Amino acid sequence: MKPPRPRPRGNPQQRAGDETVAGLAARKAAARLLAAVVDPRTPLDGLTDNEHGHPQYKALDSRDRALVRAILVTALRHRMTIAALLAKRLEKPLPPNATALAHILHVAAAQILFLDVPDSAAVDLAVTHAKSDPRTLRFAALVNGVLRSLARAKETELAPTLAATSEAPQWFVRRLAAAYGAGKGQAILEAHRHEAPVDFTVKADPQLWAERLGGIVLPTGTVRVERPKAAVTDLPGFAEGAWWVQDAAASLPARLFGDVTGQRVADLCAAPGGKTAQLILAGAHVTAVDTSKNRLARLAQNLERLGLSAEFVQTDLLDYRPAELFDAVLLDAPCSSTGTIRRHPDVPWTKTVADVEKLAALQRRLLARAVTLVKPGGRIVFSNCSLDPIEGEELCRAFLSESAEVIADPIRPGEFIGLDAFLTSEGTLRTTPADLALESPGISGLDGFFAARMQRAV
Incomplete structure (x- = not known):
């Protein structure tokens, strides 16, 4: 099918009347938010925040908000498969200025291929959406034809297309293959197709x-x-x-300190507080440090529900000067979050290689600062939820070789129950979504995590 040239004018009265069509506002919001994710690379969680999210999202009731989020997560999780199946139905690619049309098609295709929405409803709402927007008005017949063709062919075409497609941009596919090999890299990508358990x-x-x-x-x-x-x-x-x-992987770094009973431990970049809670339960006196006032407030609320208490410090870690050095510090550093794609399928579409490199440089500075906060002989655990070695293995290797203040403190096999499967030859910890294979994909896997233990030199 050949897309016609877009025409910049539509019928305002027709567009206004279409707003009363049941379900249309949710589809419009989904397309608008999908555009915000893949064009300017805006994180999905911020767009769908119930208090501070996108106005079109906040204008919906709770049921439509849930539908919009389901559509968006699905459209991003299966973006390349959807793109391939849509491309088969076009005589040539959509013109570069037809991004609004592409998002309408992706939103509808996600419903047709993967969600429990009647095909007819998904198609009709997409056509109505196209007619209501002056940028896509002349594409309405194309939308109808492409989506009806897709609905007819999904039973025969979806499975082979899934088998032939990797659901990620090429920069990320290449990074995984380089880090883990083609086989495990593909297994990680396949795991990303499945919603993570809780x-x-x-x-x-x-x-x-x-x-x-x-x-x-x-x-x-x-x-x-x-x-x-x-x-x-x-x-x-x-x-x-x-x-x-x-997540099971996120619970591992706090365990690497061993017995912390009675020790003063700093949890740096602490919010939302899962690791803080672990350290408190283990008997430590915890100082939770975070740069965000709002995140610290949420952490405090979480600890209050759990009946736990900690000291809170709001500051930039690079400026933090405690009155007394700590017995141990945990730095779960801000990162690219590529280990959490099962939960956040927007991540590979909102990050670039340049972002990963920039975050790795920040982590290096934060780790250098964290070392100065611990007593000589004290332990430092560095961790993050990235799959990329430049934020994990390579960073720690370089840091240890360049710093006279710190030495490696390898994690030994048998030291902690349940961790041996995730230990590297260097005594660091590495998990991926392709690990921990259980009875079914829906119950298997972990977030991608890296953790290393070090000791400040005496």
Whole structure:
């Protein structure tokens, strides 16, 4: 099908009337937010924040907000498969100035291919959307034809297209292959196609809470539920603070200190506070440091629900000058978050190689500062949720070789229950979404995480 040239004028009365069509506002919001993610690379979480999100999103009721988020997550998770199937139905690519049309098509295709939305509704709403926008008015017939063709062919074309496609931009595919090899890189990409399960760190008795929440206990002690039966805040144990949500991989770095009973430990870049809570439960006196006032306030609320307490310091870590050095410090550094793509499928579309390199440079400066906050002989744990070695293995290797103030403190096999499978030959910890294969993809995997333990020289 050949797209006609766009015409910049439409019928204002027709467009105004279309706003009353049931479901149209949600589809318009989905297309607008998809554009904001893939064009100026705006993170999805900010756009869909219930208090500070995009105005079109906040104007919707809770049910439509949930639909918009489902459409967006699906459209981003399967972006390359959707693009391939749409391209088969076009005689030539859409013109560069037809981005609004591309987003309408992607929003509708996500519903047709992957969501429980009637094909006819997805097609009709997309056509109405196209007619209501002067940028896409003349494309309405194209939208109708392409999407009806897609609906007819999905049973035969979807599976082979999924098998032949990698759901990520090429820069990210190349980085994974270089870091992990083609086979494991592809396994990670395949894991990203599946929604992550929900993991819970429990204060005590994981087996009891696995039974109450309808999940399993992982080898690391985390309780995992594939699909909770209710909203997190409505689950048993939430109100009494028996647990908190935390990916199994994210729970590992705080364990690397060993016995911290009675020690003064700084959790740097601490919010939202899962690791802070772990350290407190382990018996440490914790100082939670974060640059954001709002994030610290949320951390405080989380700890209050859990019945835990810590000292809070709002400051830029690079400016932090505590009155007394700490026995240990944890730096879970800001990073590219490429290890969390199962939960945040916008990440590869909102980041670039330049972003990864810039964040790695920031982490190097933060790590150098973190070392100065710990007593001689004290431990430093550095971690982040990136899959890229320049934010993990390569960064730590270079830091240790260049710094006389710190030495490696390798994690030894058998030192911690459930961690041996994730240890590297250098004694660091590395997890990926392709690890921890269990009975089904929906219950398998971990966030991508790196952690290294060091000691300040005496």
